Amino acid sequence: MVKEELEKIARSLVQVPQDFRKVIENYEEDEAYFSWMEEEKGIIGVKLDTEGRLTYLTIDMQKEDQNTAPSLSVEEKQAIAERYLLQHYPDALQHFTYHHVKELKECNAARFYFEQLVMGIPLSAAGSYIDVNNSGEVILFNYKGVKAVPPIPKQLILKENLTEHVLDQLYFELVADQMHAEIHNVEEDSLRLVYLPNLVPMKYRAADMNPESAIEQDEKIREVTRPLPSLDLNVQTERPVEEIIGITDTMEKLREVDWGEEIGIVWRERGWNFTNEDLSFESYLKERTEQTVKAFISKETGRVRSFMWFQKRTGSLQLGHEACFEKALHFLQLVIPELLPYVQYIIPQNEEEVRENETKEFFMFRLYNDHGIPVHSEVINIAVNKETGQIDHYSGPRITVQQLKELPHEPVLSPEQAFEKFKEHLDFQLAWEKDYVEEEEVYELVYKACDRYTKTAIRAIDAVTGEVICNKE
Structure with a gap:
């Protein structure tokens, strides 16, 4: 047509x-x-x-x-x-x-x-x-x-074998995690002390009689962090948003959008010309993104919560890893000074995770409460431009010091009790999934671990109340 x-x-x-x-x-x-x-x-x-x-x-x-x-x-x-x-x-x-x-x-x-x-x-x-x-x-x-009907397996692995396989490998990590009413079976958003299972997702080929050949069931790599070095906490932090992000006088605000708890703002150099005349996806993305700076500002605090430079900035510097690290720490002092005592640096597990490239150094940080419990949902990301010393990307935390202080210091449930809770609720549900490894469209029948009552994935065990927290769907 x-x-x-x-x-x-x-x-x-x-x-x-x-x-x-x-x-x-x-x-x-x-x-x-x-x-x-x-x-x-x-x-x-x-x-x-x-x-x-x-x-x-x-x-x-x-x-x-x-x-x-x-x-x-x-x-x-x-x-x-x-x-x-x-x-x-x-x-x-x-x-x-x-x-x-x-x-x-x-x-x-x-x-x-x-x-x-x-x-x-x-x-x-x-x-x-x-x-x-x-x-x-x-x-x-x-x-x-409408898809072609896949072949139906003649026999399925026993659920009991899957349960045994999961429980043999299961352990929990005690963390603080943000539970969202839109995602989890909780009444309201809240930061909770929970036990997270190490095996996520838990999925098996239903026709495979060997549970050892699980799908996507790699254990989480245990994260290693270290405290930040001593910092000068007297740095002047009351600076305009534009100054913190690096917006210059030659730039103009293109749009400002209300996102509920945050305001999204986009800037670009004045006089930028959009030369591509077609209406393809590529042109649309170029018009909306190329040479822009995009940021989210917290309505509650007025502070920068995240930003990204899509404009390439160049300079004559050749900063090494340690110099870039100092730039990242200085920036943290500007944007989250009250949270610095709770921040630790995430040490890369290997050279590939450093993700170095020609112009940027990337750093990740995690929040901990006063008792050394990590906040699972809050990873801080910073990209430092090695040629300019400027911050090209920042993604910061959404929680406050008050939330960290209100978090229970110790669990009421022991890891053994959390294990029993998990075991009591563990079940498996059949699902048809596409095998994206194959070039042709192929379906396979899988068993997914789920809660026996909600039939959705078990997300965590509340370490205080013992509540089993599941996904809504």
């Missing part, structure tokens, strides 16, 4: 406001993608196959007026999702079965999954899911297609 016809079909599937401009018109061998955007209002995207059939749609609009009408019921939204699926693929329900729904609080919508089932188990990368908002609008459609 010719390009003009594909765009005409795409426009017929969505209502594109007049003030939206087309930002992407990308043609591949087997698909075409179109996107329209207005910076302050939202973005619309449509993907078609070469026959003009819809495979993906997203409508992300910033609505100023909140709809006060009562929202539709889940059943009503499901009916809308099914009609939309059948509108584009009339025989879809001959291959797919409605499987489950997920509530999407962040966009006031529900996501309905229509799966291709084999042995009653969904095939990954098959089927379709559809988001319907409270007003009954389809705001996302993703059609992954």
Whole structure:
């Protein structure tokens, strides 16, 4: 189908406001993608196959007026999702079965999954899911297609053998970790003292009778850290955000976006010219990213939480590892002075992990509380430019000193009790997964370790309450 016809079909599937401009018109061998955007209002995207059939749609609009009408019921939204699926693929329900729904609080919508089932188990990368908002609008459609039915194994390994194999290797690390209500089965976000299992993920080929040939079950490499050297804590830290990041007078702010707890800001040199006239993905990314500096600023503290220079900066310096390390420490004094007593340097395990290149040195740091317990979720990353001595990348912590101080000092549960909790909840669930090692599309049946009650992966054991914390899905 010719390009003009594909765009005409795409426009017929969505209502594109007049003030939206087309930002992407990308043609591949087997698909075409179109996107329209207005910076302050939202973005619309449509993907078609070469026959003009819809495979993906997203409508992300910033609505100023909140709809006060009562929202539709889940059943009503499901009916809308099914009609939309059948509108584009009339025989879809001959291959797919409605499987489950997920509530999407962040966009006031529900996501309905229509799966291709084999042995009653969904095939990954098959089927379709559809988001319907409270007003009954389809705001996302993703059609992954019908796949060839994989061969069904004649016999499966016993779960008891898998349980024994896991428990023989299992141990726990006592850490502080951030639990998120959107990800885990917890009521609210909180920093907790938990036991983390060493075996993640735990996955086995279901038809393989030897549990020793587990999939992706490498043990975590134990991290080695060392305290920071003595630092001058009297460094002046009250500096403008732009000065800390390195923004110069020749640069201008391109956009500022509210991300909830943080503000995202993008800068670029004044007078930068975008010379590429096509609307490909590559051109879009160039227009949005090339020669920019992107940063996230905490609303609560007004401090820089992270930034990245996409503009190459050059200089005449030739700083070595130790000089770059001093630059990184000095920068930490500027951005997180109150957290410095809790920061330790992560020592690279081998030369490859240093990740040296011609122009940058990379450093990683971890937070610990007063009692030497590491904060698993908080790794600080800094990249120092060896030619300029400037910081080209920084990703900092989200937690505060107060949270560290409020963290329990010692566990209530012993590691042995955590082991028993894990053992009590451990189960295995069958799943079809694509084997991405093979060039052709091949599926294999696997057993995934999970919680016997939620059927989702066990994330951690709360070291104070004994609660088994699982992923939501």
